[in-house]
Amino acid sequence: MKLVNMFSRAPRVIQYEAASAFFDLNIKEGQKVSPHVLKLIEHVETLKSHKVEIPDELVIDRILHSLSKIKAYVQFRVNFNMQDKKVSLDELHKMLVQAERDMGLSVSTTKDVLNVNQKSKGTFKKSGKKGKKRTPNRNSAKTYEASTSKPKYSAPSGDKCHYCCGVGHWKRNCSKYLGDIKAGKVTPVGPPPSKDKGKEKQV
Incomplete structure (x- = not known):
């Protein structure tokens, strides 16, 4: 007790x-x-x-x-x-x-979390730098055209074009051939012409 x-x-x-x-x-x-x-x-x-x-x-x-x-x-x-x-x-x-x-x-707790997130996002947008825009890829026809529009070498005067059958130029330098590629009528075959100096073989 x-x-x-x-x-x-x-x-x-x-x-x-x-x-x-x-x-x-x-x-x-x-x-x-x-x-x-x-x-x-x-x-x-x-x-x-x-x-x-x-x-x-x-x-x-x-x-x-x-x-x-x-x-x-x-x-x-x-x-x-x-x-x-x-x-x-x-x-x-x-x-x-x-x-x-x-x-x-x-x-209130949920609101505080949202406010913190919004503030952090705003700070990031102010301090961040805008990235450079990526240049879109060119299609194969335009790339091939750009590489062949100004050829460094011309064909001998006696050579015959295998595309238009004209004389004095090769198929790769043929204006008709290049025009058809640009218009989408013809798909270029093979890689663009080589940049090595010297006489090249006919396409």
């Missing part, structure tokens, strides 16, 4: 702890308002069970003051006091929960 009395908490200790928590407890950033308000009301009920009566108006003032660290609730407190409306603790609890939803405080 002596051990039970030694380790049991005295009513005066319970009363003191409940009173201290009631007057010291304040909401934290990112904390939901409902558990906070219910915790304060719980301390009030504990005090009542020990015959310590706290008027509801004082409890309401304490609850509103405990929210003063969150700027969004400061305006709520101002509006509440301006209305001079008498409400019960349960009604105040519901009003604060609804205000939390209206102000979007219940998803």
